[in-house]
Amino acid sequence: MAEHPGPRPGSLGALLADARLVAAKDLRLEWRSRVILSQVLPFAVLVLILFAFALDPDRRILGQATPGLYWLAVLFSTLLALQRSFTVEAENGVTDSLRMSGLDPGGVFLGKTAGIALHLVALQLVLLAGVTVFYGTTPHGPLLLLAAGATATLGLAAIGSILGVMAAGLKVRDSLLPLLMLPMVAPVLIGASQAFTAAYDRDPGAGWRWIAMLGVFGCLYTAIGIVAFEPLLEET
């Protein structure tokens, strides 16, 4: 057998190497198929437009509600991105290939989480431009916005990966995933919206404790996911 290049199996280096491999694969998959770009991104922008239709063209209401609407749009898009990300892992016996692959399950989790997070970051850049243009709000407090975006994205991607693989392969996954996901991420929606509100209100001091909460949420579920992915991937 060929000697193994790269880090020793089971080490942290191997975990991160596997994570990088899986994340790079997901980005390449998106580059080849462009499903997020051509379907989820337009959907996210459409949600912003629909909020305007539903609420009022009056920019005052939209401006006040911008943080909440922005994160709702992110949340809905996350669900679609998750469905996409875990459908490709459940089709054509890929799940078996993953089990046979020699990849560390924790590394697979980190890779999937990183891939989803990177997709979400790209989505959010467009959505941020969207609320600025459509709702007439000007972003303030870039540091707070950046911190809220980063921590909330980590939390959404981490718990999304856990629940995504949990629902993957089930006949009812399309309806089950939102039911599992949306109540779980209620703290993320609250925290990120409040932090954005603080930033937009030019009152950044009130926002930072939400960042702490979001950070705890993200790190906690990342840690749980690394441990829980082995039994989840293993199934029987």
Add this chain to the structure above:
Amino acid sequence: MSPLLAAQNEWAYVAGGYGVTVGALLLLTVATIVRGRRVSRQLPPEERRWL
């Protein structure tokens, strides 16, 4: 609103709260017992280790 009417009104809500609670728990209890009998009837007695 007279105090008496308000008191009667309050009692209606109290009765409603207790009614919902007792009713739901009774329903759960009865359902558990009935389903338990139906399921455990099909099981040989040596598997019903609580007996």
Add this chain to the structure above:
Amino acid sequence: MESVVRFRGAICLLGRFPALAGVDLDVSAGEIVLLQGPNGAGKTTVLRACAGLVPVVDGEAGVLGTDLRTDRRGVRGRVGLLGHASGLYEDLTVADNVRFWARAARARRSDADAAMARLGLDGRLADVAVNRLSAGQKKRTSLAVLVARRPRLWLLDEPHAALDRDGRDLVDALMGEAVAAGATVLFASHELDRAEAVATRTVNLAGGTALATGDTAAIDRDGSGDATTAGTDDVGATRGSGSAGPRAAGPGGGREATVG
């Protein structure tokens, strides 16, 4: 000879269905063993159990010195499974897939490229997305992943299916090369003519049990091989039963009666 696969009364459940109802199986290093039997006999489950994908819930099961009942994951790095499904990402190209799975198994990129060349996937096909390939080309891609991983035990489920004549010849050649390189092959096939020519031994499965093992070459020599070439599934199940005597299986005696 070194034992590669050793099953004793192995039972595997798919949900509540006993896909394997007590299988005895021995495969030694360097063998090419053909699993044969009707649809639903348990061939796929034997292969998947050897790969550590289906848990063995009762009996003994060891592969490459690893006990499957205690450490199912331990064996996976050293075996390669070609299943019914391709196990490939449909939106990625052939080269993307082979390189990703090879790197996941910590094989070198040169191994991946060499495997693609061996399967005739270098050149134009390498940059075609898998979802635009024919069934045979997908199978070649899955085989390329297997070759790049260099497993010590090859588990092939219907490797000849969907392939053209050249492809089937290539599969037979790959099995020979694998054994020459020190590996062992366990495969299931309905292409009996071809499969028995390449196999060193045949194991018959039916009803989730192994009926009998025999030397295919010996069977062919004494002329009884014609029954095996009739080609229908049911013949495969009844063949070999005469000597193994499952009729003797009384109530509760099924397992003993099916020892090969």
Add this chain to the structure above:
Amino acid sequence: MRPHLDTPAGTDAGGSTGLFRLHPDGTASRGSRTYGLVVLAGVILFLLVALVFSPADTGSENQMGDMVRIMYVHVPVAVACYVAFLVTAITSIAYLWKRTEGWDVLAVASAEIGVVFTFLTLATGSIWGHIAWGTWWEWDARLTSTLVLFIMYLGYLALRGAILDPVVRAKRAAILGVVAFVNVPIVHYSVTWWRGLHQDATVSKVDPSIDGLKLFALMFGMVLAVALYGWLMIHRFRLHYAAARLEASGLDRALAERRAEARPDAVTADAASTDAVPTDAVTTEGTLS
């Protein structure tokens, strides 16, 4: 897991009379029957104390009047629902550790009872809110986090319902049981901070001036709710345990049938019926995809 700890095996159930007579097929044992009767007596006593003997709230500054009686059920069922979900989380961890069926059965039994208690928490809280605040729903921190909890565990039960294979179901549900419970304090704090910006009204804040029979009713209610939860757990555990054993009991017969497929006379006689046997491809994909 032993399903019972309270009665010796082989107790003659027919020997007793009256309320102690056990149904021959039920999930009751002599111990659980005694326990149940004690709880029943407790419920009657509790209803008398809570609705008749204890005075209306007139002394405290809040002046809740008879509405204070809602608290005697609202707080206890809320306590019971948190106990239930804590038990689900603990048994889920125990399942992931030991991988034995009994822990999974305990987890599902506790979650089901917990969902009922959570529903009652929300219902009584809503009734309270209608009098105290004039609306059926106030975005009170504890009520809101309980609502999120309720939906989360509905999802837990939905996941269990969606998976047929018992091992896969147990494993995924156990992880969800842990993940969901870890989320409980995070939801609670986030909702509290979120509401904290506006107001600080909460149903469950026990008035410090509550005393005497009122305090007794509240405490007695809590003990009773947890005791009732325990009784329901015994019976639902036995119910699910029986159902799981029933599912598994077909194995010997299934093995015999499966081996009979290998008999040549069976194969030739039932040549047509071999099609009915799931093919390799169907069975593997059906359970593993």
